[in-house]
Amino acid sequence: MMQEFLQNWIYFIASLSLVGVGLYIVLTKENIFRIIVGLNIIESGTNLFMVAIAWHPNAVMPIYTATNHLMVNGKVVTADPLPQSLVLTAIVIGLGTTALALAIGIKIFEKYGTLDVRKIKEAEK
């Protein structure tokens, strides 16, 4: 029972908690790099969510070979390949965004001399 529950739901729970943790970091931390890390965690959560929906406990790989039967009793038993390919794209996009965010963060540090968003806000006034 517990195992079944874990098997079915653990990844969803984990992914949504990652999103929650990431949001918490973004909303509460003052340091720009921590905010970027928070954004990254949100992205990881989303990616995990995408992989999790493609997977179920008894899935087989979605490649047709002599020993790998994709259908059992007329039901598809493969893992869904599409979200896995999507998640690759999402990871790349996340990488790009993070790189850009870090670049902006470095620039901000150069111009303002601080990474604290509150101090930056005061400096802008």
Next chain:
Amino acid sequence: MNTNLIWLVAMPLIGSAVTAVVVRYKFLDRLITFLTFATTLFVLFLAHVGQSYSWTLKFLGTTLNLTLNVSHLSIFMLYISIAFGTVLAFYSLIDNSRMKGFLLLLVLAANNWIFMSNDMIGFFFAWELMGWASVVSVLGGREKEKSRHAALYYAMMSVAGSYSMLFGIFILWRLTGTFSISANIAYLSSIIGGHPWWVLGIVSLFFMTFMIKSGIFPFHTWVPLAYAYSPDAFTPFLSAAMSKYGVYGMLLFLPLGLLEKGFPTAFGVPWTNYIFLWFGVITAVVGTVLSIFQDDVKKLFAYSSLSNLGYVVAAIALFTPVGITAGIYHAFNHLLFEGALFITLLAVISRSGTSKLSEMGGLWKKMPITFFTFFVGIASAAGIPPFNGFGSKWLVYQAMIKQHLIFATILLFLASTGAFMYLFKAFHSIFLGQLSHDYERVKEVPIVGQIVEAFLMIAMIFFGVQPGYILKPIGAIVKSMGLKPLPVMANGYVAGMFSNVYMPLIGWSLVVSFIFGFILFYVSAEHKNVSQTDNYTAGQIPEDWGLTPETYQFSWNFYQPVEKLFVPFFRIKIDGFFRGIGDWTKATGSAIKEIFVGNAQMYAFFAIVGLIIFVIAGWMA
């Protein structure tokens, strides 16, 4: 299909495009403006009552019919406004205020479209066009900062009015599925018996716009500012012609209450009209009272103008034959004398360089033609027979008394008496008395201006002595509204309810008495000219007392004793109400602005909060 009607709108638009190109060359700009006005007037001669033109517009998902339609009322309004505009444009050839010809022509195009339009899309389009063109025109006044404020104030009122009308237009569209003005009014009159409050609500949306445009209480606050600080050459059109758009609009909607038999009445007037009548009466009184205490001559006549519009509104609100006749007649007279007065003020201000009464004086010898035009103008405004303001005021009183509206009549009489006070003040302060040293070298306006002034003077006398020429077309309008027109008499008569007045007789008697007075003046004791400040200072030099010569000018605090009487009433500030709305909006804006001064996290927080609220809403649903 009468294609000549489309030229009434297209002509000014083309002229406007041309003048916009040559806007840098002032004389060319004014010349083309005048020629366009004259051509439009010529095109108008080709228009007759009953003509119509319609074209289609693919818009709002359907094919809409835009219709131009010439009714008795619209052709009357067109003639008087375009003719006056032509005269003004002719004067503006020699004027050097910062009026832009293309804006005036845009207003003219809108003017023609408003008066002819039989569909609400065209009406609204023209109304908005007229609104912004006149707002931008007001910007060019002499006192830059003040005219900026005036233009903004006017624009806010105008925009608020437009949106209110827009709302009303679409409400009507939802109910009837058509934009045709006549069809919608027919619809409104068909449901007024069953749902009077609905109709009242919808019509109020329109009336707010019309009242703002005509400057009817409590929306009169923009009038003095916009009139006083607009370019001097634009003010005559603003006062004479543009205040009539509201009157025209009201005339379209006012019959509603009458069409339903058994609609509750007060004093024989539908109660809606009765309430509206009081807005007119209050405007007349308020305008007069405020006018008395102005030192800026353009402000003084701005209040005078709106006070006269109060008469017009009070009269047309009655919607009796004599009321409508009186209202339209007074609207015409208002156009003529107020236009003439503002043109003479334009002349005086362009020569003297000031609009302060306390800085003027004694100009009559320097500017005789202007002086006589002004004199006839104020005589008309005061309603002195045989000049043109008399007949209409007389009819207004008759219309009121006919309905036993004693109290309103008394108030209007009071306003009329007040009118004598401010008119005399202006007359005395500008032209009579001693000439100030600053104006020793002032000359009469150039010949073009003199021609215009003389023409207007003759027109005022002519329409005063021969009112039939104007009462006949008004009779046709009254008839076209389904009312019984007043009896048609010879040209010299003003035909009233109780008695008729033969104007030429009054005219001759006035001429005779004037000659008699003049003889008396000549045979009486000799008179001598003294300097302006001679008679107050008793040999003292005012500077020693820390006073300036202006304070000893006779028009300084001209009506101070009367002013004290009205002090309690000045505490009621309608203007303050509108400014209060503005301040409140601003304060709210400052508060709301604080949402957006956070940092990235704050914005992310808003987004998350928004998300959570929606999720909860979705949960509950």
Next chain:
Amino acid sequence: MSIFNNAALLIAVPLLFAFSIPLFGFVSKQLTKWVALFTIGFNATFSLYILLAHKYPTVVVMGNWVPPFGENLYIGPVAAFLVSVISLIGLLIAIYNLWAIKLGDVTRFSVLFLMFIAGASGMVLTGDIFNLFIFMEITGVSSYALVAYGPRRRALGGAFKFLVVSSIGSTLYLLGVMLIYTQLGTLNIAEIAARINQTTPGLLTFAGILLISGLAVEAELFPFNGWVPDTYTGAVNGISAALSGVGAIAGVYALFRIVMTVLGRDGTYVFTYGKLDLMTVVAILATATVIIGELSALVQKNVKKMLAYSSMAQMGLVAAGFSIGSKLGVYGGIFQLVNHSIAKSMLFLIVGVLVGSGLGERIEDFKGLWRRSPFLSLAFTIGAFSMLGFPLFAGFWSKFAIVGASIQRGGWYDFVIGLILFASVVEAFYYLRIVTYIFSSTSIKEPKIRVNLSPAIPIFILAVVIVAIGIYPNFIGSFSMQSAGEFTHKMTGYVLNVIPTIAAH
């Protein structure tokens, strides 16, 4: 020629040239701006050809995988119209950039600008909700970097705020997409649209809320629009113009493609499936955006910030028009979207020219502009009047249509439009305040402002277009009407054009 059927070039060509621009950069930095200009010029020509020669509706299939199995681009009336507007405005801004962008890394600026245009075009063209996410990110990433361009440090703050909010938004969007995928197993917009009522209503509502929240960030709707003022103010003016003229179009398009086509239900008025009517949600957001945007703009002293808030408010007006859900309302919304893009990008370009010639950004600095530069003053006035919806200018017709549609629907939309009209009066005040400042002259004799040819061309063209639409609205209006049909009748307008064999379930 068959190549004219391959509208994928509208995305591929800008991307190709974007990544080959560094090669041109070796020759000359200035050359890269011309490369960007010509590439967007190609886009503009091609999209105009598609639009005017009526080469739509057509489906561009990638690698013979017919929809719903493969990824596809769908060029319907909406896509053809909006992609033309995007590339034309992009072209004009590229012309402006020839003059404005001189300092810094010009090469990479050109790369990013081309990517931005490619991303925005892709958002409008794509027929796949995941690809929509990808293009949204391309647009997003390039615009964060573009916002950060420039000498001023507040640009960085703006870019960072935009990045954080927008990243969260796209994550929410992605989660929503995945939720729908779990239900239907497809990412094709047409197929999802046809089968949307097979989903569990509760989950669909949740997914819809996630999607709306994600897309509202780009569409500048409250409370997801916190980034707007700082980002617009921080960016250089050409980029502010691009954000409001190009980015906003793509954002609003994406939002209503999802809400109306994917989640919507045909009828006299479009409602959405699920437990909550998401069109109502959007209407509430839109009204709040209009009021908050206008009131905040009222108290600004900085012209750019004022324009930014006004941009936000106008997006609210557009969204309000769409959310009415009738053909007329969507028509007004699209029309207003295009008019706003034209007028607002022109206003930003004008501010850019003024700032470039040493004028400040405060409202008082506009005093007496008429004496210094009649051309810019007139153009600014035309833009402002169009924003206010005065007749003879483009904005009149669209505002008229939105108000009309709203009142036609009636019910609580009467209150929506009442509030919006009140906000419009506020808007009239702050725009006219600037206009009156422009025409009120200062006593100090100041030198005239010389406007170079390269910024003058786009400003002149945009001003002429505003007046032309104002006088003859039918041309743009007919395209808006066709587009409205695509939104309001999703089966006949969209789904059946993409997958002719599918039946609504």
